[in-house]
Amino acid sequence: MSDAPLRAEGLECIRGDRLLFSGLNLTLSPGQLLQVEGANGAGKTSLLRVLAGLSRPADGEVRWRGLDIQRNRTTYFAAMVYMGHAPGLKAELSPVENLKVSAALRDRMVDDARIEDALARVGLRGFEDVPARGLSAGQKQRTALCRLLINPVPLWILDEPFTALDVRGIALVRELLEIHLANGGMALMTSHHALEVRGDCRSLHLT
Structure with a gap:
């Protein structure tokens, strides 16, 4: 996994006076999907925002193709699409x-x-x-x-992409993810829905 385009090492996130996670490491390579799981308040959205470069970790770093994303924001943002809870319209x-x-x-x-x-x-x-x-x-x-x-773009970061969607909409998201992965794309996402996506799918559980 040394050639993984996205790599996070030693991430620590604090919200208020609460430690959400510490010492978190992950990698993501072409064709892979990583689903972040955990109870409400475990830090799923906070982690995705750190990985998207929208928040800074209390410790650790995120690198894209070997470069710290906070020091190379323009390059990273050009390679990534982030979808948050709100549609942003x-x-x-x-x-x-x-x-x-x-x-x-x-x-x-x-x-x-x-x-x-x-x-x-x-x-x-x-x-x-x-x-x-x-x-x-x-x-x-x-x-x-x-x-x-x-x-x-090669990297999708999706926070609850199934929100407000009906059965057909959920099937559409799964289809888009499968095509993206098959074409060598990468995806990080949170979801309360069970994933049934064909491809190299892994999970990361926050406690």
Whole structure:
């Protein structure tokens, strides 16, 4: 595992006056999925935010292709997509507009046809121009999932990606994960759902 693109060593995370985890090590290689498990409050979201470079650990470091992600944020963020608990949509913008903003923030130009194809794939054909405030929670989550389709990057970090999705939506996420892994992608995720994803899937349990 010495050639694993993502490597974390000796991670420690403190929230308030509570130690969530300490001495945590992990690696992630192409084609692998790591599901972070644990009870509510165990630090799953905190760990994903540290691994995404959005929070700093109290100790330890995260490296991407051998480089500390905090010192090489631009390179790391260009190789990773993070999906948090909230879909991160602007209420007054449509799905197409929200996805254009998302792409622009990554310095990428994505044409309307590609965005519309992504929306159709997640079941939002006909909702392309509806302001996000008029979408259901599940439709907002499906819009957020389109970021994975319009931003082809090797690493996905997903915090509860099944939230608000129906059975078909859950099946869609599993399909996207399987395709991503089969193409050599990597994924880190939390989920209260049992994973039934084909590929090299592992778990990390936080106590």
